[in-house]
Amino acid sequence: MKVHRRKRLGVILFVAAGLSVAVGLTLYALSQNIDLFYTPTQVAQGEVNAGQRIRIGGMVREGSVQSAADSLAVRFVATDYANDVPIYHEGILPDLFREGQGIVVEGSLDNAGVFQASRVLAKHDENYMSPEVKAALDAAGTAPESAATRPGT
């Protein structure tokens, strides 16, 4: 390789490396703000003020879903299996909403500590399989644990 070409390549690599470091540091500094949601543990630690519009991500605690008989109101508990947040929502739930499912809710905490959700989104994890495989795995007790449904990761 000729000298002037090697020099040009050197400059390009230097610029690219410098920019990568700059972007890396910026993203590292912003990492808290880029997270889509707070975990129930962060809420329990008082990182969130009442009335502040935020998102909370967690699992729908098994057995916690109570739907009103005469309206679209629903109460359930979002959990990361360390801490819980009670959620209240009036509206249509996504198809994937079910107990044990990862969800993200948007809204704010009221003064009683109940999260008034204006929107409920369902997460789905990275595992795809047929119902037969799922049934076999459940029977064997080895269903895969997902990073997506482990809140806070």
Added chain:
Amino acid sequence: MDWTWFHKWGSPKWFYELSGKWLPWLVGAMVTCLLIGVTWSLLFVPQDYQQGLTNRIFYVHVPVASISLAFFPLMAMAGTIFLVWRMKLADVVVKVAAPLGAWFTALALASGSIWGVDTWGTWWVWDGRLTSLLLQFFLLLGVVSLRTALEDSEGAARACALLSIVGCINVVVIKYSVDWWNTLHQPSTNFTLATDQANGPEIWVPLIFMIVAVYLFFAISLILSTRNEILQREKRAQWVMDLVAKS
């Protein structure tokens, strides 16, 4: 080291003739893979235990999303070759790849949105993965408009090459966004060889056909637009005039 193989790429004429011979093979392979992949993934893949039929958009979304991440690395490679060796063909690739990349990124965003409205319950959410891919879409549009905005074509070529190299950083961010931050988008799926586990061969074998088909489609589009651009730029060259006279 012998660099002749490398310097051959500096000749647009050589590439034009060579790629003309590749095209029929590439098109044949793409059509075959696409037919197998589409039939298999739409008709024979088992329904997902949670998402049912909706999950089949996976076989469109994953291939176009993965190819859309290849554009900036490709353009950066070509851009570096252009900046260091001043190879004209490399600049042609940077130029024609940018609008193609914008299209593929738009397809990835659109197919993801359609999937999202059915599973997540929303078309869009500003999480790390979706936002960084949208940023890539605008960066690619930026490369396209930078070229037309600068009147000096040599300067425009250099600026586009540099922006392509810078854009690669965003590809790393897109790739790891689901690991670094919590997102609504799922983390990467780990496929397995085991038939009795999640993400087994019944899920990923048809996906491979679709990925190969989309990659071939990408290669064909890139070659066709590169040939087009070569003819444009070399329109006063003798070999292009001969070609036009013959046809």
